[in-house]
Amino acid sequence: MSTIFQFFYKHLHWLVFIVLEIICFVLLFSYNSYQGSIYLSTANSVTARLLSGKSRVNSYFALADDNAVLVEQNARLKERVFELEQMLSAQLQDSMANAISSEWISRAGYHVTGAKVVDNSINKTNNFITIDKGTAEGLAPDMGVIGTDGAVGVVYKCSEHYSLVLPLLNGKSNLSCKVLNSDYFGFLRWEGGDARYAILHDMPRYAVVNVGDTIVTSGHSSFFPDGIVVGRVEELHPSADGLYVTLRVALSTDFARLHHAFVLRKMDAAELAALKETLNPKKAKRK
Amino acid sequence: MEKLLTRIAWFVGLVLVQVLFLNHICWFGVATPFLYIYLLLIIDRDIDRNVLMLLAFAMGLSVDVFCNTFGVNAAACVLLAFLRPWLIRICAPRDEFENFEPGIQTLGIWSFFRYALLATLIHHTALFFLESFSVRHIGFVFLRIVFSALLTLMMVMAVDFVRNRR
Structure with missing residues (x-):
């Protein structure tokens, strides 16, 4: 019996390590669904x-x-x-x-x-x-x-x-956007990296889009009314299957200086x- | 007792400096220093491994709360604390029987540099991979690991140097 305890005591640090890492991963993956997680974010009153x-x-x-x-x-x-x-x-x-x-x-x-x-x-x-x-x-x-x-x-x-x-x-943000004065819409996502640009996906190939066009919210989501400015088209890339065109959008909001x-x-x-x-x-x- | 108080002071001080200033540094869009791991480096060698891991967890989690990363820093710190005894063993090859606090003074500048370099790389690799959690931008993640590690390492060495001068 005592050898079992000795064994456990000797390898206790493995157990502590695994338990702590599991807690970290649970936090990492559950903060989305668990409302109490607001206390572990910058929106809790102390922080x-x-x-x-x-x-x-x-x-x-x-x-x-x-x-x-x-x-x-x-x-x-x-x-x-x-x-x-x-x-x-x-x-x-x-x-x-x-x-x-x-x-x-x-x-x-x-x-x-x-x-x-x-x-x-x-x-x-x-x-x-x-x-x-x-x-x-x-x-x-x-x-x-x-x-x-x-x-x-x-x-x-x-x-x-x-x-x-x-x-x-x-990475979780996904905003429905369209080209100003047209009804073609796509989804705006950010792929990391430069904070000044985001990518607008799923714009149909036949949509008339030019570099410099203004991108606005489409009003398809209930978060934003129609026509809030999002950014300006910087580059056009046809998608691999040729059905869609992907737009690189220069965001109009300067997130680095948002007060x-x-x-x-x-x-x-x-x-x-x-x-x-x-x-x-x-x-x-x-x- | 005095030692405990100094440690608490280091803990609070490093976390505050980290969340109020260092987290907002982002040189060339890639390099962010994580100086707070300094405390995990300098705690004396013979501290109980489990205590060190709990301390690392608490420290990482406090930083997480301030940067909305939900467990990423805590996971990286616990990993570092878990591997630390092994790091000390390979970086300080002479057999010390007495307890000591790893630092430039006790290890010598090169051994401490090696030790801090390995520790920083382990911590940052875990941190940035957990944070991005994909292999899509693997090149960018590597860039962030390398340059952030350089910045952290420079700060760790500078702080330890200044601390020893006093």
């Missing part, structure tokens, strides 16, 4: 708070650049607001335009929540972004996330005050109906 403290310090160094970008974006948004208000008042021809408040300047049917990027990586195969808004602010998994220049990714998991975003720069993100939350049916009513008051009255 997120530490990282957000650091990003607060870091953000001071990027203030000048950030401001320039925000001012530029503000200008463009203002322009768009004026344009839309004008269109709207021409359409409605009454004082309704004033009632159209900034609340739904966002694309019809989506609420927009601004968030700060707390943590970000671009050098791994599966990158993640952590933002400082969570379930308390109404976020939930599978909401689209955009940056100042275009699509960023999709909310993956949420804790109370932080969320983990699956960016386009993640702010906007989460798109689809309105529920009741909200959408109320919005439609305010948009078409005449129709509603006629009823």
Whole structure:
């Protein structure tokens, strides 16, 4: 009996080694399905708070650049607001335009929540972004996330005050995209390596695509509305079977310098109906 | 007791430096240093193997939590801790009966360099292969292993050098 114990004690380190490695692999393969795994990510409150403290310090160094970008974006948004208000008042021809408040300047049917990027990586195969808004602010998994220049990714998991975003720069990301002003669509995936480019697969061979064309979201997924800018076509490659063409896309979002993100939350049916009513008051009255 | 406190300080310090600064370094798009394994290198030789593996697991997991890699760093560290006694044996061929902490001072610069090189390569190979988990970009993964190992090795040597000067 004692020899058995001695044997076990002598080889205990093998057992410890195997058990620990098994735990690691279980973590590696189960984090997808196991909701509790949010605590093992940067979206748990301790790590997120530490990282957000650091990003607060870091953000001071990027203030000048950030401001320039925000001012530029503000200008463009203002322009768009004026344009839309004008269109709207021409359409409605009454004082309704004033009632159209900034609340739904966002694309019809989506609420927009601004968030700060707390943590970000671009050098791994599966990158993640952590933002400082969570379930308390109404976020939930599978909401689209955009940056100042275009699509960023999709909310993956949420804790109370932080969320983990699956960016386009993640091997698991798969976004339905199309060429602007056409209906040909394909799937955008990132294959690792350079964080500035992704690959658009399964575009039909006969689709009319040129280098320099703009790639936008197709609206086939519920995460994003139609027409959010994703990038620009950089190269064309026919696939091996000749049925499809593969596009190398220069992403419009600069993930290395991402500081702010906007989460798109689809309105529920009741909200959408109320919005439609305010948009078409005449129709509603006629009823 | 004092030794335990110093170790805890090293643990916390190295993990913080790793997750707050080093993780965000990516030279030429390939090289990221993983200095935190330094603690696993310098712990005294006669530490119980199981304790060392548990320590490595805890350390790897703390880094994992901060980079959303879910067990990749922990797996690589446990592997390194498991192989460490063997590494010390082949890199420090003289028979020491007394316990010692591997370092430039105790091993001499070349032996320590060899030891750190092997340890870094083992850790980084496990780390990057687990992280990419495919052979599709094997060339790129090798590039990352080699250049990251170089960067880590330079930092390990520098830190050990500075530590011994004091």
